[in-house]
Amino acid sequence: xxxxxxxxxxxxxxxxxxxxxxxxxxxxxxxxxxxxxxxxxxxxxxxxxxxxxxxxxxxxxxxxxxxxxxxxxxxxxxxxxxxxxxxxxxxxxxxxxxxxxxxxxxxxxxxxxxxxxxxxxxxxxxxxxxxxxxxxxxxxxxxxxxxxxxxxxxxxxxxxxxxxxxxxxxxxxxxxxxxxxxxxxxxxxxxxxxxxxxxxxxxxxxxxxxxxxxxxxxxxxxxxxxxxxxxxxxxxxxxxxxxxxxxxxxxxxx
Amino acid sequence: xxxxxxxxxxxxxxxxxxxxxxxxxxxxxxxxxxxxxxxxxxxxxxxxxxxxxxxxxxxxxxxxxxxxxxxxxxxxxxxxxxxxxxxxxxxxxxxxxxxxxxxxxxxxxxxxxxxxxxxxxxxxxxxxxxxxxxxxxxxxxxxxxxxxxxxxxxxxxxxxxxxxxxxxxxxxxxxxxxxxxxxxxxxxxxxxxxxxxxxxxxxxxxxxxxxxxxxxxxxxxxxxxxxxxxxxxxxxxxxxxxxxxxxxxxxxxxxxxxxxxxxxxxxxxxxxxxxxxxxxxxxxxxxxxxxxxxxxxxxxxxxx
Numbered sequence: 001x002x003x004x005x006x007x008x009x010x011x012x013x014x015x016x017x018x019x020x021x022x023x024x025x026x027x028x029x030x031x032x033x034x035x036x037x038x039x040x041x042x043x044x045x046x047x048x049x050x051x052x053x054x055x056x057x058x059x060x061x062x063x064x065x066x067x068x069x070x071x072x073x074x075x076x077x078x079x080x081x082x083x084x085x086x087x088x089x090x091x092x093x094x095x096x097x098x099x100x101x102x103x104x105x106x107x108x109x110x111x112x113x114x115x116x117x118x119x120x121x122x123x124x125x126x127x128x129x130x131x132x133x134x135x136x137x138x139x140x141x142x143x144x145x146x147x148x149x150x151x152x153x154x155x156x157x158x159x160x161x162x163x164x165x166x167x168x169x170x171x172x173x174x175x176x177x178x179x180x181x182x183x184x185x186x187x188x189x190x191x192x193x194x195x196x197x198x199x200x201x202x203x204x205x206x207x208x209x210x211x212x213x214x215x216x217x218x219x220x221x222x223x224x225x226x227x228x229x230x231x232x233x234x235x236x237x238x239x240x241x242x243x244x245x246x247x248x249x250x251x252x253x254x
Numbered sequence: 255x256x257x258x259x260x261x262x263x264x265x266x267x268x269x270x271x272x273x274x275x276x277x278x279x280x281x282x283x284x285x286x287x288x289x290x291x292x293x294x295x296x297x298x299x300x301x302x303x304x305x306x307x308x309x310x311x312x313x314x315x316x317x318x319x320x321x322x323x324x325x326x327x328x329x330x331x332x333x334x335x336x337x338x339x340x341x342x343x344x345x346x347x348x349x350x351x352x353x354x355x356x357x358x359x360x361x362x363x364x365x366x367x368x369x370x371x372x373x374x375x376x377x378x379x380x381x382x383x384x385x386x387x388x389x390x391x392x393x394x395x396x397x398x399x400x401x402x403x404x405x406x407x408x409x410x411x412x413x414x415x416x417x418x419x420x421x422x423x424x425x426x427x428x429x430x431x432x433x434x435x436x437x438x439x440x441x442x443x444x445x446x447x448x449x450x451x452x453x454x455x456x457x458x459x460x461x462x463x464x465x466x467x468x469x470x471x472x473x474x475x476x477x478x479x480x481x482x483x484x485x486x487x488x489x490x491x492x493x494x495x496x497x498x499x500x501x502x503x504x505x506x507x508x509x510x511x512x513x514x515x516x517x518x519x520x521x522x523x524x525x526x527x528x529x530x531x532x533x534x535x536x537x538x539x540x541x542x543x544x545x546x547x548x549x550x551x552x553x554x555x556x557x558x
Contacts (some may be wrong), residue, residue, distance in 0.1 A: 046498070049265055050259040074557045079362045081552045087545045101557070137394045150553030184258065184265035185301075191339065219260035222497045226261060234489030237500055238482045239312045243363070245320025245478075248508040252325065252515060 001050075031204035033065070034058045035195045040209065042182060043216040053180045053211065055193060063199030065168045066106045066125045067178050069211070072189035073104030078147045078154075094147040101187040103130065103155070106166035106178040112198075113165050119203050123196065127152055127161065159183040188213050259286045261496035262306045268502055270300070272378070275506030282318060282507070283514020284521060285530050288477065288550075290315050290448035291376060302499070306363055308355070308447035309488030309495045314503040315449045318511065319474045326471025327400065333422040337475040339429050340436030344480035347440020352487045355445050362556070366545075371446055375540050380534035383527055389456045391524035423464045432462060436476055441448060443484045449477040466503040 022106075038054040055067060076099045082091030105125055107113055113126060121129040155161035160183070168178045190210055197205040215223050228234040257268040274296055278289035282517070290311050297307035326332050358364040416429045435457050439450040454473035458464045489495040518526075 001403065011271055040354045044258055046258055047256065049256045076557055077362065078553055078555050081554070087366075087370075088547075088549055089366075089545075090362045093362055122379070147553070150551070151555055154553060185255065185263070187263060215258075217258060219258055219498070223260040224498070226493055226495070230490045230493055231486065233497075234486035234495060234504055237489065237495050237497060238316055238485050239505060241313050241316035241485070241500070242320045242478075242505045243324075244508055245317040246324065247316070248321040248511060249324040251512060252321070253328070 005102065031063060031197050032060045033195060033197045033205050033207055035193075035209060036206040037209050037211060040211055042211065042213040044214065044219065045217040046219050048184060048219075050180045050184045053182060055178045055180075055195070055209070057178075057195060057207075058174050059176065059223065060174070061197075061199065061204075063204060064112065065176055065178075066108070066112070066120055066196045066198055067106040067107075067166075067168060067181055068123070068196075069102070069123055069191055069193045070100040070124070071106045071191050071213075073098040073100050073189055075099070076151065076186075078151050080147070080150070094144070094146070096151060100130070102160050102182065102191070103127075103191075104166065104180050105161045106168045106180070106181065108168035108170070108176065108237050110165065111169070117198070117201055119201060121196060123194070123203065123206075125196065126165070130165050139192065147244065156179060158185060160186070182213070186213060188215055189251065257498060257502070259302075259306075259308075259315075259496050259499050260439050262302050262499060264301065266300065266302070266499075267418065271297075271499070271502045272506040274470065275503045276510035279507035279510025280344040280514040280517070281510075281530065281533070283511035283516075284518040284526060287530070288315055288390060288449035288451045289507070290446070291372065291452070291534070295537065295541070296446040297499075298365075298368070299309055303494075304368060305488075305492055305494040306499070308445070309485065309492070311447035311488070312443060312481045312488060312497045313495055313500040314507055315443070315447075316485060317504045317542060318477060318487075318507055319449055319478040319481060319510070321511065323471060323474040323478050329471075331468055332421060332471035332475050333464070334472075334475065336420045336423055336425070336432050336462070336464070337416075337472045339418070339437070340432045340472075340476040341479050343433035343436030344440035344443075344476055345439075345483055346442045347437040347442075348480055348487060349440070349485040351433065351441040351444025351484070352491050354441065356492065358445075368446060371442075373538055373545070375442075375453065376534050376538035376541070380531045380538060381530055382456070383534070386503040387524045387527035387531060391528070392399070411424050423462075425463065427462065435461065436480070439476070440480050440484070443477075443480050444487065449481055451477060510518055 006123055035055060035057040038056065042051045042053070053069070057065070059065065076096045077093050078096065079093040081092040082087045090212055107125075114125045114155070115202070116128060120126070124130060156163055158180075166178055166180060168176050170176045193209040195207045195209070196203050213250055214220065255268045256265045258265045275293060278292045281287065281292070282289040293314065294307050294311045297311065300303050300424055303308075321331065355364065358367045418425060418429045419426050435454065441452055442450045442453065451473055454477070455469055458469045458473060459466060485495055
């Protein structure tokens with residue numbers, strides 16, 4: 001009897017200390033989603049004029065889908081112009097950490113965008129959820145918001161941030177697709193696409209896909225050569241220019 | 255046709271860039287100007303990062319000044335010795351200019367610095383040109399008389415060390431004078447992406463007192479090297495020379511210049527210079543307006 005109690009309590013204890021993650025998959029079974037990209041790369045060649053990206057997925061259950069696509073992150077400086085002796089010049093600036101150079105998101109239920117649930121906001125769904133920090137901690141909330149708004153507005157003007165979310169279209173009860181457009185001025189690098197399955201205020205599942213945006217062909221060659229052999233590249237540019245000048249002079253005399 | 259620029263990392267309309275550079279080349283064929291002061295602001299205006307615009311425009315200037323100097327060389331109108339001394343100053347100038355550019359970019363004042371310098375130079379040059387060409391059109395007299403140059407005989411000029419004899423230009427002056435003119439030109443080539451011809455020509459006539467015949471060829475000679483050096487510096491220091499963009503600019507410029515040169519035989523000097531002065535003034539006023547009118551969005555962003 002004592003032995004039984006002991007072994008039972010050990011089993012019970014084991015269950016208690018077992019990490020949450022270990023138990024998670026069984027809980028997710030009913031909320032499973034499958035996601036894939038039509039193309040997991042975007043090739044930027046000399047004629048590149050933007051690209052459409054399609055994402056296809058399947059869900060089990062009735063939850064909502066929220067998709068976030070994020071380009072490579074960089075630190076960005078936002079500057080505010082002020083008047084000095086009549087001229088408008090940059091007077092003050094704020095630096096933001098880890099701003100995605102490209103950002104877009106899609107929702108299956110547009111009503112979510114009106115009042116983004118905290119759980120989704122936390123993982124960066126929606127422009128209000130973008131979590132980049134100011135470098136200096138001293139600035140007040142109002143100033144911070146002003147600069148942050150300016151950053152978003154500026155990005156929107158270059159079509160690198162969305163004005164409103166894209167839609168997630170359901171082909172039937174299970175299958176869905178979402179389309180994003182990547183404009184011609186996007187930075188190259190790795191783009192992370194995260195698909196969230198959201199039900200009753202909680203994220204039940206998440207899938208991550210990677211999209212590679214790279215220069216290919218002649219433009220990629222020029223870019224990498226100019227980086228790796230910058231001196232020879234510069235010299236070559238000068239040689240081509242001198243040659244063009246010489247040709248032009250020949251033609252003129254003829 | 256949209257073309258993706260590998261270094262600027264953006265797509266632009268190739269025709270638009272071609273036509274603008276051909277138009278600027280046309281003007282340079284008529285007036286013998288480099289035209290960098292028109293192309294660089296245009297490139298910045300269509301959204302090409304200022305650093306890339308300046309670095310790439312320097313490459314285009316190599317082509318146009320090479321073409322020009324070969325023409326003058328053929329007629330024997332280049333003073334290589336004085337050009338060489340200017341060149342030494344030009345190398346130092348463009349070297350320092352690159353770092354000034356990078357510094358201004360870092361503190362976020364590069365746009366302001368470029369606008370201000372352009373306004374000062376374009377405003378000054380266009381008003382001088384306007385006055386000069388009006389005079390010569392109305393009074394038919396020569397205003398450029400280097401033979402009676404006062405400056406080169408001034409006490410200050412005579413007191414400077416390192417005197418050199420420049421046989422071709424019939425000058426005996428301190429090497430510091432042409433050297434510092436080249437130095438200023440080099441800085442301008444690096445910061446503004448211009449050859450600086452509109453500064454060199456008056457400086458060489460009024461300060462050095464060079465024979466007018468030699469001025470254009472010699473300034474082009476030193477410009478070809480300074481802009482070439484600036485191109486390599488921009489490529490090495492900040493990777494801001496876009497090969498594709500340079501190619502379009504060069505082709506447009508060369509074709510435009512050919513048309514301009516054949517056109518220049520039928521246009522009269524003084525009225526044509528008035529037209530050019532007005533064009534420069536318009537560019538200048540546009541920049542003044544940009545600087546002094548309240549911008550639509552007070553905020554701007556850049557990647558650190």
